[in-house]
Amino acid sequence: MALHPSYAPNFYSIEDILATQERIPCKFLGNVPDMGHLNPSTLEKDLAAGTVLELPVWLVQELSLGRHSIVATELPKIYKESYREILKADACAVDLHKFNLYFYELGKHIKHFDRKGDVHDILLHTFKTRFRQIMDLADHSVSDPTVQERLETLEARLFSDAYDARTKLNAWLVESGAILEAANMVVNHKKRKRMNLDIIM
Amino acid sequence: MNPDEAEFLGEKQFISIIPTFNSGVVHLISGDVGPFRASLPTRVPLWMAINLKQQQKCKIQHPEWMNVDQLERIKEDEKKDKFFTKMPSEQYMIEAKLLLGCASDDVPKADDIRTIIKDIWDIRMAKLRSSVNNVLKSADSYAEFKNLTVMEINSIRPILPHALDQIYRMKINKHQGAQSTTLSTPFRTSTSFSNLS
Numbered sequence: 001m002a003l004h005p006s007y008a009p010n011f012y013s014i015e016d017i018l019a020t021q022e023r024i025p026c027k028f029l030g031n032v033p034d035m036g037h038l039n040p041s042t043l044e045k046d047l048a049a050g051t052v053l054e055l056p057v058w059l060v061q062e063l064s065l066g067r068h069s070i071v072a073t074e075l076p077k078i079y080k081e082s083y084r085e086i087l088k089a090d091a092c093a094v095d096l097h098k099f100n101l102y103f104y105e106l107g108k109h110i111k112h113f114d115r116k117g118d119v120h121d122i123l124l125h126t127f128k129t130r131f132r133q134i135m136d137l138a139d140h141s142v143s144d145p146t147v148q149e150r151l152e153t154l155e156a157r158l159f160s161d162a163y164d165a166r167t168k169l170n171a172w173l174v175e176s177g178a179i180l181e182a183a184n185m186v187v188n189h190k191k192r193k194r195m196n197l198d199i200i201m
Numbered sequence: 202m203n204p205d206e207a208e209f210l211g212e213k214q215f216i217s218i219i220p221t222f223n224s225g226v227v228h229l230i231s232g233d234v235g236p237f238r239a240s241l242p243t244r245v246p247l248w249m250a251i252n253l254k255q256q257q258k259c260k261i262q263h264p265e266w267m268n269v270d271q272l273e274r275i276k277e278d279e280k281k282d283k284f285f286t287k288m289p290s291e292q293y294m295i296e297a298k299l300l301l302g303c304a305s306d307d308v309p310k311a312d313d314i315r316t317i318i319k320d321i322w323d324i325r326m327a328k329l330r331s332s333v334n335n336v337l338k339s340a341d342s343y344a345e346f347k348n349l350t351v352m353e354i355n356s357i358r359p360i361l362p363h364a365l366d367q368i369y370r371m372k373i374n375k376h377q378g379a380q381s382t383t384l385s386t387p388f389r390t391s392t393s394f395s396n397l398s
Binding site for chain 2: 104107108120123124127128131132134135138139154158161162164165166168169171172173
């Protein structure tokens with residue numbers, strides 16, 4: 001029954017730590033002395049201005065802060081135009097797991113670098129669109145392990161919570177001797193659900 | 202919350218029984234029950250009724266709403282209405298399950314009632330799911346759910362607050378991001394509801 005505090009910035013949140021570990025591309029605006037070892041492709045002692053490196057989010061946040069930002073950030077490709085178009089087309093068909101394990105968490109950090117707010121919009125859009133799918137998956141308890149492999153971390157957690165609740169509820173419904181159940185005729189009559197939905201929608 | 206816990210809470214509901222034994226008043230923490238006089242109806246908590254019934258010490262008088270005509274009416278209303286209709290009892294599902302489970306001989310047409318209640322439950326669950334989805338899609342600042350019963354609320358409890366919480370987080374960051382370059386924004390310290398279930 002313990003509450004688990006899971007959201008950023010939480011010192012103890014493993015997910016937050018892992019999400020901020022993701023790397024994003026950024027460009028150095030000025031020379032940085034003695035940091036040449038960050039760039040494996042050169043042997044120079046100093047890091048030259050204009051170098052493009054992939055740095056973890058936690059570092060970038062500090063570097064790009066304040067008046068004298070040292071780096072200029074770019075969006076990781078999964079948040080760029082072409083990928084956003086894919087998500088807009090049909091977010092449900094996308095394997096978010098392959099995009100990034102921490103698509104939403106990372107997005108929340110990334111969008112501070114995105115002035116136009118596109119990232120913000122696509123995060124919301126994706127989540128809302130895919131929510132129905134998660135709910136459906138959880139309710140029609142398919143014991144198919146591949147289902148979860150297509151979900152992002154946050155979605156996977158939602159899914160398993162919903163799935164647990166669903167299983168418990170189903171167990172409760174059938175546990176007593178007398179099961180409340182629809183008549184056989186009704187169960188076999190496949191159109192029934194669709195008809196009800198029409199009324200509701 | 203577990204469904205079993207919801208059931209436990211639902212068992213406090215009073216119900217009328219006709220005892221077949223004589224006994225004085227029983228003092229319980231929740232209040233006094235009885236006295237019991239054979240064949241005189243008295244009101245007891247549901248859990249006690251079930252227990253006495255299992256010992257064959259009483260007949261349970263089924264709640265008024267538990268008859269085919271009324272339930273059919275409710276079912277039709279539920280089908281027609283876009284919103285949730287008011288149910289005769291906050292715990293209709295729990296009462297129905299317990300009573301039909303152990304005292305089906307005291308309820309006339311128990312089988313029919315069982316089917317109708319399951320139909321009503323299914324319709325309401327389908328409604329619930331689509332409205333939850335609509336709420337999230339539109340994600341307005343608030344939504345109103347009326348006339349939901351305990352079990353139904355419980356069934357969406359783990360997923361809905363959590364999902365709304367996440368949307369809230371995604372939204373709130375926009376303003377902070379747009380305002381300034383500062384990243385060390387004071388996020389709302391929030392906790393997940395997921396493990397409350």
